[in-house]
Amino acid sequence: MEKRTTIAFMGAGSMAEAMIAGMTKTLYQPEQIIVTNRCNTERLAYIQKTYHVRTEINKDTALKEADIVILAMKPKDAAEAISSIAHAIGEHQLIISVLAGVTTDTIVSLIGKPVAVVRAMPNTSAAIGQSATAISCGRYANDSHLATAQALFETVGIVTAVNEEDLHAVTGLSGSGPAYVYYLVEAMEKAADEIGLEREVAKDLILQTIIGAAHMLRTTDKQPAMLRKEVTSPGGTTEAGIGVLEHYHYQEAVISCIKRAAERSQELGKALLSLHR
Numbered sequence: 437m438e439k440r441t442t443i444a445f446m447g448a449g450s451m452a453e454a455m456i457a458g459m460t461k462t463l464y465q466p467e468q469i470i471v472t473n474r475c476n477t478e479r480l481a482y483i484q485k486t487y488h489v490r491t492e493i494n495k496d497t498a499l500k501e502a503d504i505v506i507l508a509m510k511p512k513d514a515a516e517a518i519s520s521i522a523h524a525i526g527e528h529q530l531i532i533s534v535l536a537g538v539t540t541d542t543i544v545s546l547i548g549k550p551v552a553v554v555r556a557m558p559n560t561s562a563a564i565g566q567s568a569t570a571i572s573c574g575r576y577a578n579d580s581h582l583a584t585a586q587a588l589f590e591t592v593g594i595v596t597a598v599n600e601e602d603l604h605a606v607t608g609l610s611g612s613g614p615a616y617v618y619y620l621v622e623a624m625e626k627a628a629d630e631i632g633l634e635r636e637v638a639k640d641l642i643l644q645t646i647i648g649a650a651h652m653l654r655t656t657d658k659q660p661a662m663l664r665k666e667v668t669s670p671g672g673t674t675e676a677g678i679g680v681l682e683h684y685h686y687q688e689a690v691i692s693c694i695k696r697a698a699e700r701s702q703e704l705g706k707a708l709l710s711l712h713r
């Protein structure tokens with residue numbers, strides 16, 4: 437029987453957990469996944485108990501078995517983390533990095549071998565198979581590596597291949613994107629409270645409003661501006677509400693938010709590069 441792919445996660449935080457949750461719900465058997473982190477054994481115990489995957493404190497042991505190594509630590513920890521495991525990484529392994537801002541060239545250089553690296557930017561909706569992930573190949577990765585990464589991320593959502601330099605923009609848009617939506621929901625919940633709705637009633641209404649609007653965007657050919665216009669009766673409530681959003685420069689705020697997040701991705705990559713030099 438063909439050996440099943442073994443995947444080692446270097447990092448057991450929010451993004452790793454979202455991927456593990458999604459992956460174990462679909463194509464992957466828990467025993468195909470080995471998870472390690474820096475030192476938080478309680479976190480590893482939680483991951484093991486929740487997803488029944490294997491956990492390992494010794495990174496060399498985890499890496500030895502792995503066909504695919506997923507780098508899922510914070511960019512600030514990456515130089516130390518990757519340098520410390522470089523000796524245990526072989527050229528037969530595929531490295532997939534979900535690190536914001538960090539280029540495939542930086543990763544190859546930290547490993548110090550011509551390894552295949554695919555850089556990916558998923559989001560935490562991977563936990564329920566709904567990630568929007570973009571992927572890009574490093575200099576030693578070929579179409580087959582890209583296809584392997586694509587198949588992996590397809591188990592947790594949709595995948596699109598982009599040029600590596602576009603991953604900063606993707607990070608600001610869809611990597612961080614779920615947080616913008618959650619922030620909006622937080623604001624809607626606070627508003628509902630202030631205008632006197634019961635919390636549970638408001639929660640259901642807000643959720644269905646978001647789901648309904650998302651489905652409308654997906655299922656109709658209409659542009660968002662047209663869908664908005666259809667809600668906005670002349671002289672009505674929506675017009676009054678949107679007027680306030682315009683007063684507060686809502687669209688400009690969102691545009692600046694996404695631009696700043698994309699810029700921060702670049703900064704994170706540069707910060708690591710200066711540490712590494």
Ligand SMILES: NC(=O)C1=CN([C@@H]2O[C@H](COP(=O)(O)OP(=O)(O)OC[C@H]3O[C@@H](n4cnc5c(N)ncnc54)[C@H](OP(=O)(O)O)[C@@H]3O)[C@@H](O)[C@H]2O)C=CC1
Pocket residue numbers: 446447448449450451452472473474475476477479508509510511513516517518534535536557558559560611612
């Ligand atoms: N959160 C998100 O929505 C997204 C995050 N990402 C990227 O994913 C990466 C992880 O982010 P996130 O999960 O939020 O971060 P967390 O802080 O939640 O998790 C970081 C993890 O990295 C581990 N770690 C730190 N140093 C090492 C090391 N030397 N060797 C192995 N593991 C190590 C930590 O272990 P310990 O606890 O023991 O210190 C921890 O498990 C980042 O690079 C981020 O840019 C990408 C897309 C979306």
Ligand SMILES: O=C(O)[C@@H]1CCC=N1
Pocket residue numbers: 536607611612
């Ligand atoms: O906030 C961050 O840096 C990570 C990358 C994208 C989402 N979370």
